[in-house]
Amino acid sequence: MVVTHHRRSRTRFTEDQLKVLINTFNQKPYPGYVTKRELAIETNTEESRIQIWFQNRRARHLLKKQPDREKALESSEVPGQHHPAQQIRGNEDRRHRTSYSFSQLETLNKAFMNNPYPGIDSREQLAKEIGVPESRVQIWFQNRRSRLHVQRKRELESLEQSERQDL
The missing domain is CATH 1.10.10.60 (Homeodomain-like)
Known part of the structure; x- marks a missing residue:
């Protein structure tokens, strides 16, 4: 039996879909499962594609801030300060x-x-x-x-x- 591996075709978002995704990202770069599900319904795409979009967007966002990264790491070592992801991320709407x-x-x-x-x-x-x-x-x-x-x-x-x- 010959098994062929096919990659999923690239998801292309419309301008309207991107506006919704970017707006949500600016408010909440680590959306929970419920938010991703709602975005999937609103943009008429799969939740898994929304998840990947957010992962890619966060990666690109970090690359843009690369020069500032050392300063951010130094300031994050100050007692009482937490990593931004820890502040944003919660399990209020995690997937079951x-x-x-x-x-x-x-x-x-x-x-x-x-x-x-x-x-x-x-x-x-x-x-x-x-x-x-x-x-x-x-x-x-x-x-x-x-x-x-x-x-x-x-x-x-x-x-x-x-x-x-x-x-």
Whole structure:
């Protein structure tokens, strides 16, 4: 079976959509889940695309402030002052944890064994099959790859430790 990896096509926002997003960013650069959902409805786009737009915008915003960054870091070390993200970010509207049924997990694990790095087409197919948004499938695969990496690292450390004890 040949697996092809297709990138998602670039999301292009209209001027009206950008006005809404930029206005919200200026008020709240770290919007919570509820805000992102409302923006997705207002701009008629997926919540995951809104999330990516904010991540990219924050990155660009930081790059513009790069020369001032050292001064900001120095001033942030003053007792009683907090990092701006800590002041803005709250969990008042965080996304609820996604729970998967046994059959959903079985399907996801089987797909992971076949290909731990599925492309957008595969993720969308899986999402449709198990009834969750594609963005949740993408996060599940990221988390599963991370867990696999940690498991392999532990196994390697355990093996090295047992070999040392044998000597």
